[in-house]
Every structure is written in C-alpha cells, then in structure tokens.
Amino acid sequence: QGQLVQSGAEVKKPGASVKVSCKASGYTFVAYTITWVRQAPGQGLEWMGWITVYNGNTNYAQNFQDRVTMTTDTSTSTAYMELRSLRFDDTAIYYCTREALVRASDVWGQGTMVTVSS
C-alpha cells in the first residue's frame, strides 16, 4: 500500500534553510509524484508543490517559487524539500504525500514540525 516516513522536527533561525526528507517504502517510488503540503499551527492545508519522481520535473506554488527546491534520490527512495530564507511564518508541520494519477494524495507522511525561532 505504501508508506512515507519523514525526518524529525527542526528548529531554525530566521534566514536559515531547512531540508526535510521523506523516505518511501512499500511501493514503486518512481511510479508516483511526491507533493509537499504544509500546515501552520491551527491553520489549514497549504499546497507547496510537486515533483514527478521518474523524470524530476517540478512545479512549485507561486508563494514558494523563489525559496523552495524539491528533489528525489531514487537510489534510496527518498524525497527532499528544502526551504530557504526561513521566516517566522514558515513555522508549520510539513507533510510529504504520494500523489496518484488522479492527483489525489493517497499516502501521507507523518509530518515534520519546523519551528522558526530566534
């Protein structure tokens, strides 16, 4: 069925970068797209972008285009999301998801809490 396991919580200072990992298992990694979604404390879901694993194509939400990079390592079935120039309002839980052909996220990671604090 598939599983996504994310890296642990991070605390960063404003202006720093964070790189969150997402390790896939139980399915053919290259056959799906990985998306990233974040959720600020007490807020709703915000789509950040996707990466097509088999060819590395990416599409980022306009809000993040200048600060985010999504990559994958097919040798370890791991996806990465790097967010640069962190601000206080980047404090959130970051989720990776597996997106099926119907563009629905049918598998979610457990989430990674990123706290931006001085």
Added chain:
Amino acid sequence: SYVLTQPPSVSVAPGKTARITCGGNNIGNTNVHWYQQKPGQAPLLVIYLDRDRPSGISERFSGSKSGNTATLTINRVEAGDEADYYCQGWDSPSDRVFGGGTKLTVL
C-alpha cells in the same frame, strides 16, 4: 488565484447526516478530492474524483458535485467522525489548491 470555499464549521447530532460543501468557480470543469484530518494526525483521503471512496473508507462517506459546488456527505454520523475536512481541487493541470477546511462537530 483559485479559491475553494468551505464553511468554517458544521455541527450535527449523532446518527444524523452531515453535509460539507466546497465551492469554486472551476469545480464544474475539474475533480474534487476530500480529506479528513483528526487532531494530531496527518490527513486521510476519504473521497477522490468527486465521488469515489478509497478502500477502507466507510460507505457512510459519499461525495457529489453539482454546478460549481462539491459536497461531502456523511450518513449516520458517529462521534469518531469529528474532524476537520478539506476539499482539494486544481487551478490548472499543474497547481493544486485546498479549501480552507471545515470543522465537523458531533453534538
């Protein structure tokens, strides 16, 4: 940018039917997915492509669409259905968008 509009909250008594709407001016031309999120948990896909249920999701959950409004219906609501519900669509073939979320309270 494309906006999907959900009511912030819906309340329903146990055993009754809950309906959560999702409005957007392009919904009629695309598909909608629905996610359930319980406190402290990652979201869970409960409806995809407007009305299809993933395996393992209760038959009490159903989806429909009319015009520019999609609706998630939960029949015979149980206490365990209390959660936040999000609709998801896309603005273009490339961009995804989530509704603001609806908190379902079981009275």
